[in-house]
Amino acid sequence: MTIGLRIAIVAYEQALPSALYGLGEVFYAVERFRERNESVRSLEWRYLLVGQDDRMSSLPCWQADERVDVVILPPCSAGQTPVCPPDWLVAWLHQQHQQGAVLASACGGACVLARSGLLDGRIVTTHWLLEETFRQQFPNVRLNLDAVVIEEADLITAGGIMAWLDLAMRIVWRYYGAILVAQLSKYLLWDSGEREQRYYRRFQPPKQHGDGAILKLQQWLEVHFQTTCPLSQLAEQAAMSPRTLQRRFLAATQLTISSYVQHLRLEKARELLETTVLPVEQITWQIGYDDRASFNKLFKTQIGLSPKAYRQRFSGASSVGRT
Template sequence: MTMTMQIVPNIALVDYPGAQRAALHGLADMFRLIARLDPEAAGPEVTIVNADTLPQQGVTALLFPPSIGGARGALDHPLARWAHRQHAQGALACSVCAGAFWLGHAGLLDGRPVTTHWGLEESFRETFPKARLEPEHILIDDGDVITAGGLMAWTDLGLHLTGLWYGGAMVSRLARYLLIDPAGREQRNYSSFRPERGHGDTAVLAAQRHMEMHLQGPLTVPQLAQVAGLPLRSFIRRFQAATGHAPATYLQALRIEKARGALERGAENIAQIAWTVGYADLPAFARAFKSRTGLTPGAYRARFRAAFPPGAVSRRIPLA
């Protein structure tokens, strides 16, 4: 679901100790070009923040850029605590390269597929053993958390976010202006399911978070109402008002979106993917998947699966 331009994205770029200046200011420039390329578009509000200037109001997205030898955060660091609070309020949490360590310390990566620079693989696995690290991928969009890999992957993330908020046409215009090749940058995801999380209804957001983390198990609307702490009818009414979807419709869309990501990234068989996202019945999964994407799971994988040359991530050179 592409964000309507009635809502102007508010992006906080985090200037942590050692953050790469080129990425911080390059992302700011990239996002500010949107309004220049299309004067009718309300370009995003971009702020570079640090530990002393953290906004307390909610942001649409927060982004930890890459670094070379910079700080990698800690559980009790003010930036990590702030990121956790913002994410709990509905912010999209993003990182590039070593920026993923900050999201990990914020408690946002357990059980999620994530990526970082391949040179950081060993350190990252030791620090966050519960995260599902997939360093062969340059970008992984897991809904409310997006991680990108190498030092220059901030360009991939910037184009990806532009597509989510402004559509594929703006991505093409921006890429041409910056002389960046957009090929292989997940433009197919620009029409993907992008649920609303910045609505401010904490009870509904609790149910949304519960779905994100428990897709594999059986989830019913009464169970979700209990998680939200609301009577069933009130929950259904408030969920629809906050997200624009009925709970059951939302849950199916979320499951199919997670399955799309798994089909694009990995080599798991389709039955395993279906089970992972909560479908015990493979034919039912296939029907739901085709209904939403227009393709069977197998055809979708054949068209969109990312390909990597043999040995592309075999060398492990430590990143200081």
């Protein structure tokens, strides 16, 4: 007899309700498709309740002493980050992992796993907006915010708020294969095409560093990013030596000045590609570059798409005036 797959969806206090219910719907659909082939292992999914939640009380739940094969930490609701998990949940996560369970998270759910210590030294992804907070709170975790999903033998992490669906489909692919994923994709109208989180990630310059002189320079660069300005001139404007400016700027922003300006220019390029029909050559010139070929190469390296492909994917203006 084929041993069934047991999945626990952790319903912690700040978990996104649509993800909690949506994950259940995906796994319910898997079981329906699976019933057509009795040789395929069954799937049993339930919730693990953390705290009192009347909305979940009538749904199938695991007891804390039951063993599962996959543990899922869903994303948290918009604008929230999970509080420190209770001691019993941390102990339960460690126990399940030691017994061979695969740990999985989407978006802010990675914070719950990180607070348990189970992500130390591991390469994971989470939502790009959580980067600064995550790096401060969990310095021993290695972030890769370019990827939508990162999968290892015993750990699967997904990035964005809606990436819980990508996470669920990756779990289905691992245990049930590509054919069932293809069936589910058609049923759910889910695009199974590969994509990366860096397509969507926006530059969020750190400004809470407490260095007033560097903050003032950041504000100046945001207005004059298209102007090539010598380091000596920037240092004079900041009233410090070039060497001191470089050191303090790097300490405050974790970027060199040239990298910072590059990020500002690419952000402006993305904005113009999304909102205008300006030729790429003109955008290249407007943001401070002279050579389109070099700009195209830089854009593709940093964003993961060529300017043309980016515009086709994200522009609301690319079809203006066309039939």
